[in-house]
Amino acid sequence: MGARTGAEFLAGLKDDREIWLGAERVENAATHPALSGAAQAIADVFDLQHQAADLCLVPDPETGEPINISHMIPRSRADLERRHKGLERIAEYSVGLMGRTPDYMNVTYAGFAGEQAIWGANGNEAGADHLVRYQKHIARADLSLTHAIVHQTVDRSRGGVPTGFDPVQLHKVADTDHGILVRGSRVLATLAPFSDEMAIYPAAPMPNADPSHALCFCIPMATPGLKLICRDSVSVASNKFDHPFSSRFDEQDAFVIFDDVEVPSDRVFIDGNLAVYNNVVRHGWYPNIMQQTMIRARVKLEFAWGLTTLMAEAIGDSQQRTIPMLGEIWTFAQLARATIRAGEADARDYGNGLWCCEEAPLMALRTALPRWFPRVNEIIRELGAHNLLTTPTARQLADPELRPLIDRYLSGAGSVDSERRARIFRLAWDFAGTALASRNEQYERFYLGSAGRNLTNAHLRANRERAMGLVERFLSEPT
Numbered sequence: 001m002g003a004r005t006g007a008e009f010l011a012g013l014k015d016d017r018e019i020w021l022g023a024e025r026v027e028n029a030a031t032h033p034a035l036s037g038a039a040q041a042i043a044d045v046f047d048l049q050h051q052a053a054d055l056c057l058v059p060d061p062e063t064g065e066p067i068n069i070s071h072m073i074p075r076s077r078a079d080l081e082r083r084h085k086g087l088e089r090i091a092e093y094s095v096g097l098m099g100r101t102p103d104y105m106n107v108t109y110a111g112f113a114g115e116q117a118i119w120g121a122n123g124n125e126a127g128a129d130h131l132v133r134y135q136k137h138i139a140r141a142d143l144s145l146t147h148a149i150v151h152q153t154v155d156r157s158r159g160g161v162p163t164g165f166d167p168v169q170l171h172k173v174a175d176t177d178h179g180i181l182v183r184g185s186r187v188l189a190t191l192a193p194f195s196d197e198m199a200i201y202p203a204a205p206m207p208n209a210d211p212s213h214a215l216c217f218c219i220p221m222a223t224p225g226l227k228l229i230c231r232d233s234v235s236v237a238s239n240k241f242d243h244p245f246s247s248r249f250d251e252q253d254a255f256v257i258f259d260d261v262e263v264p265s266d267r268v269f270i271d272g273n274l275a276v277y278n279n280v281v282r283h284g285w286y287p288n289i290m291q292q293t294m295i296r297a298r299v300k301l302e303f304a305w306g307l308t309t310l311m312a313e314a315i316g317d318s319q320q321r322t323i324p325m326l327g328e329i330w331t332f333a334q335l336a337r338a339t340i341r342a343g344e345a346d347a348r349d350y351g352n353g354l355w356c357c358e359e360a361p362l363m364a365l366r367t368a369l370p371r372w373f374p375r376v377n378e379i380i381r382e383l384g385a386h387n388l389l390t391t392p393t394a395r396q397l398a399d400p401e402l403r404p405l406i407d408r409y410l411s412g413a414g415s416v417d418s419e420r421r422a423r424i425f426r427l428a429w430d431f432a433g434t435a436l437a438s439r440n441e442q443y444e445r446f447y448l449g450s451a452g453r454n455l456t457n458a459h460l461r462a463n464r465e466r467a468m469g470l471v472e473r474f475l476s477e478p479t
Contacts, residue, residue, distance in 0.1 A: 002065035003050065003057055004142040006043030012196055013039060017221040019193050019254070021230045029193040034233035037248040038098075042144065042194045045093055045101050056086045060140065070106035070292070071139035073114040074355040077347045080291065083107075084344065087295045096300025097249045097431075099443055100190040104292055105145035105199060109135045111288035112201070114354030118283055122275040127216070131269040134218060138197070145218070146195035148186035148256040149203035161206035162213045170200065170258055171212040172272060179264040180271060182215065185257050190443075192228045192254035195221055201269070205278035214277035216270035217263045225261040228254035234435035241394040241423065245430040250439075286363075287343070287356035293448060294340050294362050297369055301333035304376045307428055311383055314424050316413030325379045332372045339365040363458045370451035373444040380432035388429045391422045 010030045019026040021034060029035040049056035049068050057066040069086035072079060090103050112119065113135035120128030138145065151161055151169050162169045170184035186200065201216045219226065235250035236243040270277050308329055312322050343357035350356045381388065392406050397419055412421040431437055445451065 001141055002060070003068055004046050005050065006040075006045075006047040009046045009144065010039060010043050013194065015220075015222040017228070018226065019221075019228045019230060021193075021233060026193065032193075033237050034235050034250075035193050035252065037235055037237070038250050038252065039194055041094065041098065041248040042101065042191075042251075045090060046142070048090065048093055052086075052089050055089045058082075062136075063140065065140065067139045068103065068106060068142060070103035071110055071135075073110045074288075075353050076355055077344065080344050080347050080355060080357065084291065084295060084340075087292050088299065091296040091299040094249050095303040096296045096298075097245055097436075097440060098251050099293070099296060099440075099447060100146070100251055102144040102191075102195075104289070105147060106138070107292045108147075108201075108285070108289050109138060109145070109199075111284050111354065111356070112280070114288075115280070115284050115350070115352055117352050118280055119269065119276065121279070122273060124270065124273050124276045127269045127271065127273070127276070130266050131216075134267065134269070141196075143196040144191070144194060145197050145199050146189045146191045146221075146254075147199040147201065148189040149199075149201055150187045152185045152187055152255075161204060162209040163206075164208065165210035165212065169213055170215060171210070172215060173260065176262055179262055180217075180268060182217075182258050182261050182263060185255065187255055189228060189254040189256050191251050192221075192256075193230065193252050197221060198223075198226060198256070202277050202281050204281070206274070207278060209274065211272040211274050214270055214272050214274045215268075216277065216280075217268045219261065219263055219267055223261055223263075225259040227257040227259055229257070230254045234439050236434075236436075239394055242426065243430055243434075244423075244427055246434050246436040250436055253439075284350040284354050284356045287350070287359040288354070290359070290362040290366065290448075291340070291343070291357050294336065294343075294365055297365070297373075297444075298333060298336035298340060301329065301336050301372070301376070304380070304431070305329040305333050307424070307431065308380060308383055310424050311380070311387075311428055313414075314412040314416045314421050315387060317383070322383060325383060329376055329379060332368075332376065335368075336365055360458075360462065363454070363461070366448060367451060367454045367458050370445045370454075374441055377432040377437065377441055380428050384425060384428050384432075387425050388433060391426045391429065392418070397422065 013030045014028050026032050026035065030039045056069055058069050058072050060067050069083055072083060074080045074083060087103060090101055113132045116128050116132050119131055154168055168185060170182060170186050173181040173183050189198065197218050197220050199218045206213060231253050233250060234246065236246040238247045240247055308326055312326060339361045342361040346358035347355055390410060392410060396402050397406060407418045410418045410421060
């Protein structure tokens with residue numbers, strides 16, 4: 001079929017999937033009041049790939065049909081640069097506020113398929129073959145995937161992954177005539193209501209786990225026994241003037257329960273093979289997916305700088321304290337840009353012909369973002385002050401009695417009229433102050449691992465040769 005349209009995507013959401021929002025089982029995410037805005041946003045992303053086909057589409061290497069560039073398996077530095085342009089265009093649609101647009105999982109599985117030999121080690125050749133065929137399927141059917149790769153926290157003193165057998169965590173129950181039966185739970189399925197399939201794959205090694213926990217597979221969202229419990233919605237059923245982000249960019253997050261779910265054999269990529277499970281994410285997964293996530297973050301930082309600059313200009317704020325804060329966000333955005341370019345410039349073959357960015361620069365950027373994004377929100381709220389709360393609505397601006405008064409008392413500096421001022425500060429509040437903003441800040445703090453974990457991994461995985469050489473030169477000098 002090749003690249004889908006938004007209408008085709010929305011039609012695919014109407015099935016028997018079991019998604020719970022509050023006390024209600026959602027019949028159709030495309031029409032539910034709390035979900036329809038985001039459903040339409042993802043539909044817009046599918047339409048975008050046709051509107052910007054020169055950036056977002058490439059021919060399938062075997063069939064020639066157009067597929068999203070995020071499905072491409074990079075085989076050179078030029079491929080990564082080409083993919084960069086498409087990923088950037090997708091991120092621009094939501095200015096980075098939607099962290100799990102379908103390209104995230106597309107890039108993930110393209111990277112997995114590009115490392116077939118690693119997945120096929122230790123007797124897992126059949127699983128690796130299933131995975132490669134599945135990656136071609138999602139590219140050609142242009143599916144939207146969610147994932148749940150984190151183990152549910154019950155008792156943190158027991159660690160973040162299973163030790164031995166833990167019945168709460170996702171595990172295999174039995175073999176069936178057609179596949180395997182699984183039971184348990186996982187978190188956190190972002191984009192779940194707007195996905196065609198659910199992906200389970202390793203996030204971190206579990207060296208002391210029972211092999212029944214070592215699972216990797218993908219299943220349709222309507223698979224019997226698959227239950228998704230959504231967090232409280234932060235979507236606002238409103239217009240794009242009053243709530244420019246909250247009306248359409250709540251991508252949702254769900255707790256996942258596998259209540260005796262049967263997974264077909266050809267959808268199983270790891271079945272109890274701990275050696276493979278513990279090894280596959282140590283190679284190309286991180287440097288591959290980090291290109292997508294860091295491009296998204298950079299777009300978001302660039303938007304934040306542009307927004308805060310307009311906030312200051314709208315009210316003529318050039319105070320001594322203001323300009324350095326604008327420069328702070330600009331610095332974040334430029335450091336993100338330079339870091340991504342460094343990772344791409346030093347890209348290399350990670351094995352089997354899969355090209356990924358150099359990991360170290362992107363790892364450094366990832367460790368900084370959990371501090372940068374909360375600081376950006378802090379700056380927006382500090383610069384905005386009471387102006388974030390004096391923003392007339394679209395209906396108030398349309399009222400013939402109120403509008404002249406609003407124009408008189410709520411205009412901005414220079415030529416900034418009341419409507420533009422309201423738009424600017426409503427954008428700012430929805431970015432940094434609403435329930436959606438709070439959820440997004442939490443997301444930025446913890447996606448791809450916590451800040452502490454990433455700092456630890458960065459230090460432990462870093463190449464020490466040059467740094468140690470600089471030090472040893474002085475330590476070895478004669479007295």
